[in-house]
Amino acid sequence: MSEEVGRKILKEEPISIPEMKEVLDNLDFPEEEIPPIVSKVREYVNKFSKISPEKAKILKKKLVEIEGVDEEKAVQIINILPKTPEEIKEIFHERVILGDLPQKILSVLKEEKVI
Numbered sequence: 047m048s049e050e051v052g053r054k055i056l057k058e059e060p061i062s063i064p065e066m067k068e069v070l071d072n073l074d075f076p077e078e079e080i081p082p083i084v085s086k087v088r089e090y091v092n093k094f095s096k097i098s099p100e101k102a103k104i105l106k107k108k109l110v111e112i113e114g115v116d117e118e119k120a121v122q123i124i125n126i127l128p129k130t131p132e133e134i135k136e137i138f139h140e141r142v143i144l145g146d147l148p149q150k151i152l153s154v155l156k157e158e159k160v161i
Contacts, residue, residue: 060121062102062125063094063095063102064091065099066087066091066095067088067092068099101160104158105124105160108157108158112147114147119137123137127155127160131148131152134147134148134152135148
């Protein structure tokens with residue numbers, strides 16, 4: 047009787063597309079043994095990753111320092127790289143955005159030269 051090896055989630059955190067690209071690039075599979083799902087996800091992240099993983103990590107850190115931006119919203123902002131306050135408001139669609147939050151976010155994106 048063989049025991050099935052269980053898998054356990056050790057940590058859960060939102061990651062951006064560029065960060066996922068880095069994870070996939072660091073997987074250690076022989077080319078002929080890459081699971082089909084990994085190949086498909088790798089194709090996707092290569093197509094839609096707009097910035098480097100290093101830049102994404104810097105951006106995430108700076109974005110979550112802005113009051114009202116949690117890690118999940120920071121990841122969405124990194125994946126989309128909005129260029130206007132209206133695009134930022136769409137990311138925060140579930141609540142009304144008042145004040146200068148969109149401008150603060152755009153300021154960080156411009157400061158990091160990603161838009």
